[in-house]
Amino acid sequence: LVIDMSTISPQATIEIAKELNAKGVHMLDAPISGGSEGAANGTLSIMVGGDAEQVQRAMPVFQAMGKTITHVGAQGAGQTVKLVNQILVVGNCLAMCEALVFAEAGGVDLEKCLNAVTGGAAGSWMLANRGPQIIRRDWRPGFTINLQQKDVRLVMREADALGVPVLLSSMVFNLYRVLQERGLGAEGNHALVKALEYLSGVTVGEEAPVSGD
Incomplete structure (x- = not known):
């Protein structure tokens, strides 16, 4: 087996x-x-x-x-469902990043904002796990941009073969490509927010201070 x-x-x-x-x-x-x-x-x-x-x-x-x-x-259905999963992952990631850039520009407390929306209909695994990392500007990967991009490429190829649109996935693919060109492919997939920061001129959150001995 x-x-x-x-x-x-x-x-x-x-x-x-x-x-x-x-x-x-x-x-x-x-x-x-x-x-x-x-x-x-x-x-x-x-x-x-x-x-x-x-x-x-x-x-x-x-x-x-x-x-x-x-x-x-x-056989093959597992991979199809995994690509469904990846469509949802990158769509959620883009929505989270867009929302946090909006919140930062609006001048609200990001941690309080995250707490408020995570408990409601907008809550998701991505928001609960990667939202706090973005606010801290912690780009350690649970899944890297390079690996995510590989999967999004598979989504786009399969969607083309099936004749169905994948609008969000296509958008994320191009945003990740920008980040890869900037040498950020080894960062976590939530670093997608940096592409929106480049477009908006808004920087989300701040790095956590490093404690001294």
């Missing part, structure tokens, strides 16, 4: 699975979501494509690292 937990195109997954199946080898595509925090805490979301019997066979492996394990369909 081969379990592929990387993020690649659904079509590539199906082709690899066919070759393995022809040799009597089962394959599951099981990409993950949850960032470095989820990996460290064993709370990842795992979206699995493949035969149901093989999913059950692999369940002890999945349960060791994930909290939400969902069999989403046949």
